[in-house]
Amino acid sequence: MKRERDHQFECGICGAEDRYLLHNVRHRTPSYRRLCTNCLLKDHRGLFCPFCFSVYEEPLPNDRSMCNKCPSISHKPCIPSNYPHHTPFICPSCSSPNFSFFNPTTNGDSPSGRIIDRDSARALVAAAKIAAVSMTKAAAMAKVEAEKRVKEATFAKKRAREALEGLAYLAAKEKEIIEGKGGSNYNGLYLSPPQITGKGEK
Numbered sequence: 614m615k616r617e618r619d620h621q622f623e624c625g626i627c628g629a630e631d632r633y634l635l636h637n638v639r640h641r642t643p644s645y646r647r648l649c650t651n652c653l654l655k656d657h658r659g660l661f662c663p664f665c666f667s668v669y670e671e672p673l674p675n676d677r678s679m680c681n682k683c684p685s686i687s688h689k690p691c692i693p694s695n696y697p698h699h700t701p702f703i704c705p706s707c708s709s710p711n712f713s714f715f716n717p718t719t720n721g722d723s724p725s726g727r728i729i730d731r732d733s734a735r736a737l738v739a740a741a742k743i744a745a746v747s748m749t750k751a752a753a754m755a756k757v758e759a760e761k762r763v764k765e766a767t768f769a770k771k772r773a774r775e776a777l778e779g780l781a782y783l784a785a786k787e788k789e790i791i792e793g794k795g796g797s798n799y800n801g802l803y804l805s806p807p808q809i810t811g812k813g814e815k
Contacts, residue, residue, distance in 0.1 A: 624649035626656070634715075634737065636744035639751040650715035650733075650740040655706055657743050659684035663705050663714070664691035666735035668742045680704035715740075 623630050625646030635647040648656065654663075661668045663685055676689045685704035692699070698708050706712050714736040717727040729737065
């Protein structure tokens with residue numbers, strides 16, 4: 614049980630423990646995970662500029678550069694002139710295996726022992742926005758699915774009620790026949806109800 618509780622405070626990808634800086638996100642439908650800022654941004658590289666951390670909204674900017682290795686899209690004006698991976702363009706995340714979008718620095722004077730610089734703060738905000746959009750979409754889809762299930766349940770209930778009514782009707786008719794009200798002969802045997810003939814028959 615304790616281990617299950619611990620998982621609530623761990624990143625679902627890298628396992629980093631940081632209960633205050635984990636984001637709830639829909640990850641690989643239909644599961645949900647809690648991800649750290651760095652893993653969330655690396656898992657949604659096409660949704661923000663890796664230099665200014667602006668989260669994209671439709672339509673995407675025209676003046677952009679796309680990474681040659683991943684879906685990352687950068688604003689061209691945001692790319693530093695001395696950036697070493699211009700041609701072909703490679704985003705910061707793909708340029709180094711140890712790259713991290715979120716890099717709080719250690720400081721003994723801080724109550725938490727860490728200080729978040731400007732870039733890490735921007736990354737944190739971008740991750741929070743992406744997580745919020747993800748969960749909003751998930752909630753909308755869950756609502757649609759719930760409404761669909763309600764309609765299916767209502768239809769199934771109606772069919773079940775009709776089946777029970779039909780069964781009750783047949784049971785009543787059978788009882789009526791057995792009691793001699795519908796078609797019993799003098800030997801105590803009951804006859805089948807008369808068949809309905811076609812319009813052309815006499």
